Amino acid sequence: MxxxxxxxxxxxxxxxxxGPKYDRSSLxxxxVHFGVGNFHRSHQAVYLDDLFNTGLGHDWAxxxxxxxxxxKAGRARLEAQDWLTTVVEQDEGHMSARVTGAMVDFLTPGDAAAIIEQLADPAIKIVSLTITEGGYFIDPASGKFNPAHPDIVADAQPGAVPKTVFGIILAGLVRRRxxxxxxxxxxxxxxxxHNGHVTSDGVIGLARLIDxxxxxxxxxxxxxPNxxxxxxxxATTDRERGILANDFGLEDNWPVFCEPFKQWVLEDHFTAGRPPLEKAGVQFVKDVSPYELMKIRILNGGHATIAYPAGLMDIHFVHEAMQEPLVRGFxxxxxxxxIIPTVPPVPDTVLEDYYQLIERRFSNPKIGDTIRRLCLDGSNRQPKxxxxTIADRLKAGKGVAGLALESALWCRYCFGTTDSGAVIEPNDPNWDRMQATAKAAKDAPGAWLAMDDIYGDVGRSPVFAQAFAHALNVLWANGARETLTRYLAGQL
Structure with a gap:
């Protein structure tokens, strides 16, 4: 039952x-949070739920x-259960489930007028975002906000009803002003x-087009704040819903499964106050840069490193990729x-220990994270x-054989077939372009690096171009498995 x-x-x-230890009716x-997906509900919403459970911060729902x-589909699932979410933490020796209640409403997506009205409410003191890497209108090559994007140009027109997150945020700020x-x-x-700076560039860049x-x-x-x-x-599938129902006796339309580990390092820079999240484990610092660079290069760069060879080898789950000695060794x-030699010192952190933690986290057999998810949206993720990291290595005159192989593996993946010949379904917002370019690069590797909006100066480096072309040629001649074997033996 x-x-x-x-x-x-x-x-x-x-x-x-x-369940929540607080009275949700008192919240x-x-x-206001844009992007109510799994990560937000396993992260920010959990930190707030932890805070509320201490009896603090009940005016920060x-x-x-x-x-x-x-x-709208996610909103409907949550509305049917009064905005509650079950969060299941799993690793090899641990599984626990909790219901979080930090969300009290979810405005209809796309209803700009209602959202702007909410943003104008003096009670709203923070607007937070998890809109993915692709949601910031960044030109990949320069890393800067792109004011010429058609959606931004449309939001800047006189009398326009804003359609972008930045447009709605700016309209809310205009009302408050x-x-x-x-x-x-x-x-x-x-x-x-530098996610705070990137967000600032977007909101101010749009504002500059207007006034x-x-x-x-x-x-x-x-x-x-950064x-x-x-x-x-x-992502949540029927697998996760089934585990929750069978192992815990709870039916949830949209549960979140995640690892036990979580981290949030945040600059203490707020206009209108903030919840006392340090009481829930958030680390407030003056400068988040060392922490974010460590995480983005070692963890996110590590995800990219294992994603494409595993994808080409028809491996489904991330933990299965970590069980493959060639992928783990790569x-x-x-x-x-x-990668790690490009990461500057981080306060109170040993980088080798951090890497070993990442290795253990990637190896967690209970999470069910998929290789396909890690391969998603390379055209937005690789430039970040x-x-x-390649640019830093080249600037320092250091070798880039492994990073060139990673890029070659991404290119080979975007060709659209695995080494076994299985079809890779579209897995990038720019898939048609990426696939066409990967096909051209099979015979002319420079075609891939000529995507200037992605590679910029790195693509014009003769050193990198030579290493990339060699890696891609070896991949096409021998497949991912043999290529990784050669790389690990120092023979690539």
């Missing part, structure tokens, strides 16, 4: 499932928001280097030889997680 998740059933939760909203039609209300803080929770005085006001009055967030959180060698 299972219990269906709802507010009325919180008192009847199965014995193995913990007041203080944060979450209201969800979004701009895409596809987000007109009403004499202190502006909210805009807090990115995405895996992007220079508005842009200067945002620059001078709105806080955009933050580093971390928790491996795969990760260890590339990290220690080329891999290509800057």
């Amino acid at each position: 299972t219990v269906r998740l709802s507010s009325s059933n919180l008192a009847k939760l199965p014995s193995k499932v913990s 007041k909203a203080g944060i 979450l209201i969800g928001a979004g701009v895409f039609e596809g987000e 007109a009403d004499g209300i202190v502006p909210f803080t805009v807090m990115s929770c995405d895996n992007i280097p 220079e005085d508005l842009a200067n006001w945002v620059r001078d009055n709105v806080a955009f 933050g580093m967030v971390d928790r491996i959180t795969p 990760l260890a060698k590339l990290e220690r030889d080329e 997680f891999i290509i800057p």
Whole structure:
């Protein structure tokens, strides 16, 4: 007999499932969050739930928001269970389930007027974002905000109803400015280097297209703290819903399964106050840069490292990739030889210990994280997680054989077939372009590096071009397995 998740059933939760220790009816909203997906619900929402369980911060509850039609399905699932989420933590020797209640509403995605009205409410003091790497309108090659993007240009037109997150945020700030209300803080929770600066560039860049005085006001009055967030959180499938129902006796339309580990390092820079999240384990620092660079290069770069060879070898789960000695060996060698040496010292952190932690986390057999998820959206992720490391290595006159192989593996994956001949379904917002370029690169490797918006100066480096072409040619001649064998033997 299972219990269906709802507010009325919180008192009847199965014995193995913990629930909120606070009265949800006493919560007041203080944060509007764009991008209510699995990561947000396993991370920020859990930190807030932990805080609320201590009896603190009850005026900092979450209201969800979004701009895409596809987000309505998630909203409907959560509405049916009163905005509650079950979070299941799993590793090899541990599995626990809890119901979190930090969200109290979820505005209809795309309803700009209703969202702007909420943002104008003085009670809202933070607007937070998990809109993925592709949601910031960044030109991949320069790493800068692209004010010429058609969606941004459309939002800048006089009288336009904003369609982008930045457009809606800016409209909310305009309302608060007109009403004499202190502006909210805009807090990115995405895996992007200097995510606060990137968000600031987007909001101010859009404002500059509309009115220079508005842009200067945002620059001078709105806080955009940088933050580093971390928790491996795969997508939810019927597999996860079944485990929750069978092992815990709870039915949840959209549970979140994740690893026990989580981390949030955040700059203490807020316009209108913040919840006391240090009481829930958030680390507040003056400068988050060392932490985020470590995480983005070692963890996110590590994910990219294992993703494409595993994808070409028809490996489904991440932990299965870590059980393959060639993939695990490629990760260890590339990290220690080329990635970790580009990471500056991090306060109170030993980089080798951090890498070993990452290795254990990737090996967690309970998470069910998929290789396909790690391979997703390389055209947005590679310029953030891999290509800057290549640039640093080239600038220092250091070798790039392993990073060139990683790029070649990505190129080979985008060709659209595995080494066994199985078809790889489209797995990038720019898949048609990536596949066409990968096909051209089979005979002319330079075609791949000529994607200037992705590779920039790295693609024009003769040293990198030679290493990439060699790796790609070896891959096409021998396959991923033999190529990794040669790399690990020092014969690539």
